[in-house]
Amino acid sequence: MASRNTGPKDQGRGDRRQEGTPIQVPGLLPTQWPEGYRAGFTSFVGRPNAGKSTLTNALVGQKVAITSAKPQTTRHTIRGIVHRDDAQLVLVDTPGLHRPRTLLGQRLNDLVAETLSEVDAIGFCIPANEKIGPGDRFIATQLAQLQRKPIVAIVTKADLVDRSDLARQLVAVEALGTETLGAGGWAAVVPVSATKDFQVQAVADILVQQMPVSPPLYPDGELTDEPEAVMVAELIREAALEGVRDELPHSLAVVVEEIVPREGRPEDNPLLDVRVNLYVERSSQKAIIIGRGGARLREVGTRARKGIEALLGTRVYLDLHVKIAKDWQRDPKQLGRLGF
Numbered sequence: 520m521a522s523r524n525t526g527p528k529d530q531g532r533g534d535r536r537q538e539g540t541p542i543q544v545p546g547l548l549p550t551q552w553p554e555g556y557r558a559g560f561t562s563f564v565g566r567p568n569a570g571k572s573t574l575t576n577a578l579v580g581q582k583v584a585i586t587s588a589k590p591q592t593t594r595h596t597i598r599g600i601v602h603r604d605d606a607q608l609v610l611v612d613t614p615g616l617h618r619p620r621t622l623l624g625q626r627l628n629d630l631v632a633e634t635l636s637e638v639d640a641i642g643f644c645i646p647a648n649e650k651i652g653p654g655d656r657f658i659a660t661q662l663a664q665l666q667r668k669p670i671v672a673i674v675t676k677a678d679l680v681d682r683s684d685l686a687r688q689l690v691a692v693e694a695l696g697t698e699t700l701g702a703g704g705w706a707a708v709v710p711v712s713a714t715k716d717f718q719v720q721a722v723a724d725i726l727v728q729q730m731p732v733s734p735p736l737y738p739d740g741e742l743t744d745e746p747e748a749v750m751v752a753e754l755i756r757e758a759a760l761e762g763v764r765d766e767l768p769h770s771l772a773v774v775v776e777e778i779v780p781r782e783g784r785p786e787d788n789p790l791l792d793v794r795v796n797l798y799v800e801r802s803s804q805k806a807i808i809i810g811r812g813g814a815r816l817r818e819v820g821t822r823a824r825k826g827i828e829a830l831l832g833t834r835v836y837l838d839l840h841v842k843i844a845k846d847w848q849r850d851p852k853q854l855g856r857l858g859f
């Protein structure tokens with residue numbers, strides 16, 4: 520966290536705030552992007568333990584926790600967004616397909632089918648160190664039903680085998696592609712080691728190539744490029760999730776309502792009033808955030824305030840309110856209101 524605190528800011532920013540304009544939040548979409556910019560959705564499938572999550576984290580980097588926790592769509596759970604100068608790759612979850620046993624013999628689960636039919640490309644993860652098995656075959660035949668969807672076969676955990684075994688697995692995976700998908704086979708076959716950072720960039724490149732030319736779909740997750748209010752919101756969000764991430768992984772939205780200088784303060788000792796709403800979906804979640812007698816929320820405030828003061832270079836009065844916005848992740852209107 521400390522690395523995000525960029526320290527006191529230059530005077531220019533302070534001057535702007537003196538005008539007293541409340542800063543409205545957040546998540547502004549970029550207004551400019553280079554020609555040929557690509558953006559789209561992709562989903563990793565593969566049997567349990569194939570390395571999907573590890574690869575997701577390697578692709579997205581450190582910022583996955585923050586970015587993924589903001590559902591930007593009502594239909595998919597976003598696991599992370601890869602932000603690049605030339606592209607944005609949105610990684611979405613496909614619940615279900617990684618549990619072939621429950622699906623075996625069934626029609627492709629509707630939700631999975633829907634999700635997969637909506638993404639622009641699919642990354643099918645197959646471990647380098649395990650023989651292709653019925654689970655992989657099952658998934659491949661299910662994927663074959665998605666017509667003309669580019670499917671990239673990703674041979675994961677490449678660090679666990681030697682070169683000749685890796686080559687053999689690549690050939691076997693290639694064969695599985697033509698066997699199940701027909702002559703065209705996979706859009707590409709690529710080996711990767713997410714833990715050793717081998718070919719992670721190549722996986723990103725290949726997936727990006729499958730994305731349509733499109734403006735950016737989501738605000739840039741790079742904190743340093745974001746407006747201050749968004750950074751303030753992120754600091755609060757991190758503090759609020761500290762220790763309860765498992766209980767509230769996707770259910771917390773932080774909206775900075777305003778940042779205004781307190782009136783009547785001496786010029787050499789200004790104070791900013793930062794008013795913030797934390798939105799959760801249920802009263803039980805509200806109770807978690809607030810804690811017994813409000814103790815936890817006070818801690819959250821104290822922790823976040825330190826970061827915000829360092830960021831804005833001035834003293835801050837942080838006014839936190841916890842509110843319930845029922846099903847905000849699923850309701851487009853609420854999402855809009857929350858700035859997504």
Ligand SMILES: Nc1nc2c(ncn2[C@@H]2O[C@H](COP(=O)(O)OP(=O)(O)OP(=O)(O)O)[C@@H](O)[C@H]2O)c(=O)[nH]1
Pocket residue numbers: 565566567568569570571572573574617675676677678679711712713714715
């Ligand atoms: N050596 C090595 N291990 C890896 C690599 N990628 C993942 N693993 C390990 O493989 C195991 C499974 O990885 P996950 O990323 O959790 O797999 P998953 O496909 O998301 O698993 P499910 O959530 O069960 O579907 C973990 O113990 C990882 O540490 C890799 O590139 N190299």
